[in-house]
Amino acid sequence: MIIELGHYALVLALATALIQAVLPIAGARRADRALMELASSAALVCALLVAFSFTVLTFAYVTSDFSVRNVWENSHSLKPLIYKISGVWGNHEGSMLLWLLILVFFSALVALFGRNLPETLKATVLAVQAWIAAAFALFILLTSNPFARLVPAPGEGKDLNPVLQDVGLAIHPPLLYLGYVGFSVCFSFAVAALIEGRIDAAWARWVRPWTLAAWTFLTAGIAMGSYWAYYELGWGGWWFWDPVENASFMPWLAGTALLHSALVMEKREALKIWTVLLAIMTFSLSLLGTFLVRSGVLTSVHAFATDPTRGIFILAILVVFIGGAFSLFALRASRLKSGGLFAPISREGALVLNNLILTTAAATVLTGTLYPLVLEALTGEKISVGAPFFNMTFGLLMLPLLCAVPFGPLLAWKRGDLTGVAQRLFVAATVGLLVAAVYYYAMNGGPVLALLGIALGVYLIVGALTDLVLRAGIGKVAGSIAWKRLSGLPRSAFGTALAHAGLGVTLIGIVAVTAFETETVVEMKPGMMVDAGGYTLRFDGMRQGRGPNYTDETGHFTVSRGGVAVTEIWSSKRLYTARRMPTTEAGIRTFGLSQLYVSLGDPMTDGGIVVRVWWKPMILCIWGGALIMMTGGVVSLSDRRLRVGAPTRAKRAAGLALGAAE
Amino acid sequence: MTRKQKRLAIIGGGVGFLMAAVFLVMFAFSQAVAYFYVPGDLAKASLAPGTRIRLGGLVETGSLQRGEGKTVTFNVTDTLGTVPVTYTGILPDLFREGQGVVAEGAFVAGSPVFVADTVLAKHDETYMPKDVADRLKAQGVALGGKENIQ
Secondary structure, eight states: OHHHHHHHHHHHHHHHHHHHHHHHHHHHHHTOHHHHHHHHHHHHHHHHHHHHHHHHHHHHHHTTOTTBHHHHHHOOTTSOHHHHHHGGGSSHHHHHHHHHHHHHHHHHHHHHHOTTSOHHHHHHHHHHHHHHHHHHHHHHHHHOOTTOBOSSOOSSOOOOOGGGOSHHHHHHHHHHHHHHHHHHHHHHHHHHHHHHTOOOHHHHHHHHHHHHHHHHHHHHHHHHHHHHHHHHSSSOOSOOOOHHHHHHHHHHHHHHHHHHHHHHHHHHSOSHHHHHHHHHHHHHHHHHHHHHHHSSTTTOHHHHHHSHHHHHHHHHHHIIIIIHHHHHHHHHGGGSOOOOOOOSSSHHHHHHHHHHHHHHHHHHHHHHHHHHHHHHHHHOOOEEEOHHHHIIIIIHHHHHHHHHTTHHHHSOSSSOOHHHHHHHTHHHHHHHHHHHHHHHHHTTOOOHHHHHHHHHHHHHHHHHHHHHHHHHTBTTBOHHHHHHHHHHSOHHHHHHHHHHHHHHHHHHHHHHHHHHOEEEEEEEOTTOEEEETTEEEEEEEEEEEEOSSEEEEEEEEEEEETTEEEEEEEEEEEEETTTTEEEEEOEEEEETTEEEEEEEEEEOTTSOEEEEEEEETTTHHHHHHHHHHHHHHHHHHTOGGGSTTOHHHHHHHHHHHHHHHO | OOHHHHHHHHHHHHHHHHHHHHHHHHHHHHHSEEEEEOHHHHHHHOOOTTOOEEEEEEEOTTOOEEOSTTEEEEEEEOSSOEEEEEEESOOOTTOOTTSEEEEEEEEOTTOSOEEEEEEEEOSOGGGSOHHHHHHHHHTTOOOOOOOOOO
16 A cells, blocks of 8 residues: 555656646746746655655565565565665666655755745746656656566565675665766756846856755765775776766766856856856766666667667657757857956966866767767677777876866966966975885886876875965965964865865876786685785685575685784675575775785685785775865865855855955 | 957867867777677688687586686687687686676687686676577577676
């Protein structure tokens, strides 16, 4: 009964979304207040209905109600509670419901916190959000109903794919969706601006916090997913340039560009049309990602062709929304007056460069992701576009951007002084090269390119801090005054510095792991030793065990350095009983920022076992950097100038900040 | 600089960068992608030795041999052709005889042996072209169930 209520709530949510999609826009046209105000209440009701529906599905999972087909296919009564809950979004139907839930959640946030928005804009934004919500609610109800019953009810479920039974995966999709779907708000604002035919600096100020929030979540989601793949798949890789990963990375690149172009628009009233276009593109890439992951087109174009209902439906959503938004853009963009010009060497110029490179890089990733699909559909030829392609294109394109990042915040608006900034960054570059030299000495050599990469990372970090140091006048004025100035800086200045420094930290991790990791594959019998990263591992033997829904074999290793035992590592292979599916649980030990990573292969007939041991130097920097970037996002978001719906106070605060900057 | 010159500088720089990016992508497509083959197609493909390809098919039942330590050899077949493969390292969890496999690597000059540096396994028939899967099904070869990581 409760299941049917959940289903019914979803139908009601669709009806509410349809009302929210039509009436407020009509109200905005006719300046009818009552109709416009309907948008907010409809958005809240819709969010409550979807939330109820989602709770019902979660309830079905927790109580292991196998009369629901979706629960039967993806759950098992012996599964630990947390994986029963995460199982809700560990499958197609449930994850689409989560997608919708987050979408209406964002609409509700706009309804609640958008009090200071102009009435017509708010009504239009909420209506556009409702178009998207209605499309996806219809998609779920027609092609992917998670509440479908199974008669007669089976006694036991088929269990969740064991690879997905992991804490990392329990939180990864919600974070990723908060990012992906968060960009829908920017999209709705852009479409609303086009419909209204009016856009100004205030628009950018309203859009920026949403972009920032979505970007922060997406950063977290991508980093989480990368760490999950690293420790769960047992291959020791942290990024595979897999189409599913690219699907989340492309909106991140476009979203990063949007974050920067909105800044230009807010401060200088320039790049208006471009910012609107970018907002549309960012969410379009999110939709494309959803299509790629959800339609089955990735496993094979043929798989897509054999069961096309879902794929065609999402493709239709994609075409309607992206096509519609771009047509609207083509029709109305000329109405938006473009802003003032600026010198190429200026803060604006630097941000344009940022946008140019980021969007080109996103386009490259898009090409590499779609080319195999297009080629297979057209010629039947199958190719794999993997890491070599992306390293050659994306990697090279990003290099000039990385060099330019510290210049941006140091350049003045309107007209900057390139030589002056270069002189100020001299220290950062010198420190970078010095650290690289020390690294060279410590590692007894190393590839020059890798060392330059490390230098670039350090230069990014020091360069980001340089901005804060200069603005506070540290070293030029007395300590107490400098401290006062530093604490008086707007939070967004700290946010920028943190995000840029985080980029440097991630870069250092990537370069260090790529260039200096060691991998040893060796057949071991109890008592044998293997060296990795200055440590010695002794294989002590295997042990059998069993968990709630699996059996495992665990290898035990003693790690020593210079003859002294320092720690132990357990690495195991599990066999999940319900699906008869094996997984690798790699043994990982952290030493500072580096890790030892041990995974087991198959046992040999002579009693030995193949063991793969990696030394991953500085690998934690990769995710640590992402964490710093996120912190930057959060700090920026807490800046009062950016607080959602604080446009009135914003002008005064912005004036003060300008004064402080000079 | 005049307004016009500024605009030209920005547009010129942008177009230049885009052209460089396009060139880079074209170059990478000619160098850094691996084509997918099944054993039956290799005879007519005439590959230069050392060309990186992906070889897909089934692991022939009874062909898996563990050599000295960590090197393994097995045959990949699509019933029209069979290719011997060597691989050094740990085989993926889902690797089994009679199941689908994709090996990435190259043929060594003057030898019929395919040297793989990456082996991917999935019990999923969608890892091979549909016609091959259909052919195998028609011959009664059991294909594993479908597993998709969401």
